[in-house]
Amino acid sequence: MYCQNRIFITTLFCLLCFSSLEVDAQIIKTNTINRGVVDETQRDSSGFWVFNNSFDDLIIESILTNTIYGDSVLRFYINDSTIAVGDSLYISVLFTPKHNIEHIIPIILKTSHDEGAFGLEFEAQVQYSKTYYSSTQNLSESSLKSTLNNIISSNHNVLSYNVARDNMYATLDNHGGLVECVYTGRSASFNTRSGAVANNMNCEHTFPQSMYSSSPPMKNDIHHLFPSDQSANSSRSNHPFGVVTGTPNWSVGGSKRQGNIFEPRNEHKGDCARAMLYFVLRYGDYSNFFSPQESVLRDWHNDYPIDSLDEYRNNGIFGLQGNRNPFVDYPQFIDRISTLVGPTSAQVKTNYIVSEDTIKLVNRIPGSQISRRLIIANSGNVPLLFSNMNISNSGINILSGGSAKSLEPGEQFSVLLEYNSSNVYSNDSLTFQITSLSSMSTASLPIISKTKMDIVEPSSTDKYVVPTPEGLMFFNISGEETLQLFDFNGRLIASKSLSQGPQELYKWFISYPNKGWVRILRNGKVSICKFVK
Structure with a gap:
């Protein structure tokens, strides 16, 4: 009678244990983090939970996402990259936006999961805290x-040249009673036009006034006017800005000129660049003076960021x-305008993210039909169509995601593969x-096998488990095992390490x-075995 029962139990358990190893594989219980409307000053974090309902420790190998105009605006914080069986992990996401545009950003977790x-x-819609620029939301290139x-033209109160210089010398560029030359660093104590003359100082027009016949409002616009030593101003003349590479003809305080190229000292490169960017945005490029310099001025704008004095001057x-320099308030505006001269359009970027450059399928004996998820995201700046998906091996099936899919920038989709x-x-x-x-291109991702942990099929001498009223009954125990009990959702309930030696029957109460x-x-x-009470 006992032997008959034993045979029945063995047969039943082989069916239960290895007919399926499936559990709910979706480890993330949300599809979207939606922050709604935020501004660039709101740096609070959100996040999501990751649940390990598998039978192995789950490792977060990496988190993939894309950038916004070259900036990484999502930062991820986790306490540990390994999640124990049945445990969960909260991943905190800090959003640090720079642009007042709609953000759709993929978050892809590469894991050790089968x-x-x-x-x-x-998802988030960013608006700028300075409402002066509210009409620029979601704009780029020509429209921006x-x-x-x-914005900077409609409420511009044109000052006289005398009033402009009076305010420059008295308040805007007067710090503690001293006015400093932007090119040489020489400072003098004065606060009037006559004081400037007495100290051999005058007014530098960053965009040379000879280019527009010294006409207002260009000549009088303080956004590109700065105090300068007379000799430095004369040396700069109407020469374009650039990088001096040889022996300069003139050099004082860090600024230098070689031939017709003038390079300001590092302390003024950023201010100089932003003054030029403002001028061309406001008035245009007179005599094609700006266009050959645009590249180096963009570099200086990025390499020498604004400081508190720039903000003080802009506010003043x-x-x-009655108008502001946008590139002082939000330097990142320049990232959304490819050129300030003539027609402008963004360079087409057809970048995309794939969760695996090489698809690694699990190899274990005995085999079973399992799945592998590949995630593809559009990290470019134009819509992309993904189509004609094929696998060279007929033994690997595309369960879902194989049909043509059009993705807007930031969107993603999953391809689920099934294999033995x-x-x-x-x-x-x-x-x-x-x-x-x-454009059109073709991608090819290699498919290889990777060896996973052995999952041993029951045999006549293996370990079996059956539920009893008092607990779980195991057969053919060596006494050196570790037993782990999970509920059907993969949550660890209990664990027990054995050390009592071999036993034909062992009951875990x-x-x-x-x-x-x-x-x-x-x-x-x-060995992984499923039971039903």
């Missing part, structure tokens, strides 16, 4: 350029002229086509759920 990657989407021009000029884990893959690939309005899993570990091998 299914591979998991993804969600971050024309809108900014309208706003109080006098007992097979070894080495010379296979997944291919697909990427199409934009201006424990309260257990109506259905669940037992993982049996010994000598690096794992």
Whole structure:
């Protein structure tokens, strides 16, 4: 009678234990983090939970995302990259936006899970805290350029040249009674036009006034006027800005000139660049003076950021002229305008993110039908069509995501592959086509097998488990195992390490759920068995 029962138990358990190893593989319980409307000063964090409902420790290998105009605006904070079986982990996401645009950003978790990657989407609409620029929201290139021009032109109170210089010498560039030459660093104590003359100082027009016949309002616009030593101003003359590479003809205080190229000292490079950017945005490029310099001025604008004195000066000029320099308030505006001269359009970028450059399928004996998730995201700046997805091996099936999919920038989709884990893959690939309005290309991702932990199929001498009223009954125990009990959602309930020696029958006196899993570990091998009460 006992032998008959034993045979029945063995047969039943082989079916229960290895007919399926499936659990709910979705480890992230949300698809989207939506921050709503925020401004650039709101640096609070949000986040999401990751649940390990598998039978192994889950490792967050990396988190993939894209940039916004070259800036990484999402930062991720985790206490530990390894999540124990049945445990969970909160990943905090800090959003540090720079641009007042709609943000759609993919978040892709590469994990050690058999299914591979998991993804969600971050969404936010950013508005600038300075409402002066509210009409620029979600604009770029020509539309942004024309809108900014309208903003800084419409309320511009044109000052006389005398009033402009009076305020420059008395308040805007007077710090503690001293006025400093922007090119040489020489300072003098004065606060009037006559004091400037007495100290051999005068007014530098960053965009030379000879280019526009010294006409107002260009000549009088304080945004590009600065105090300068007379000799330095004379040496600069109407020469374009650039980098001096040889022996200079003139050099004082860090500024230098070689031939017709003038390079300001480092302390003024950023201010000089932003004054030029403002002038051309406001008035245009007289005599094609700016265009050949635009590249180096953009570099100086980025390399020498604004400081508190720049902000003080911008606020002061706003109080006098009624307009502001956008590139002082929000230096990042320049990232959304490819050129300030003539027609402008963004360079087309057809970049995309794939969660795996090489698709690594799990190989284990015995095999079963399992799945692997590949996530593809559009990290470029134009819509992309992903189509013609094919796999070279007919034994690997595309369960979902194989049809043509059009993605806007920031969007993502999943491709779920099904395969038999007992097979070894080495010379296979997944291919697909990427199409934009201006280009078409084909991607090919190699498919290989990676060895996973052994999951040992029960045999006549292996370990079996059956539920009893008092607990779980195990057969053929060596006494050196570690037993782990999980509920059906993969949550660890209890663990027990054995050390009592071999036993044909072993009963674990424990309260257990109506259905669940037992993982049996010994000598690096794992048996996973499902039970139903």
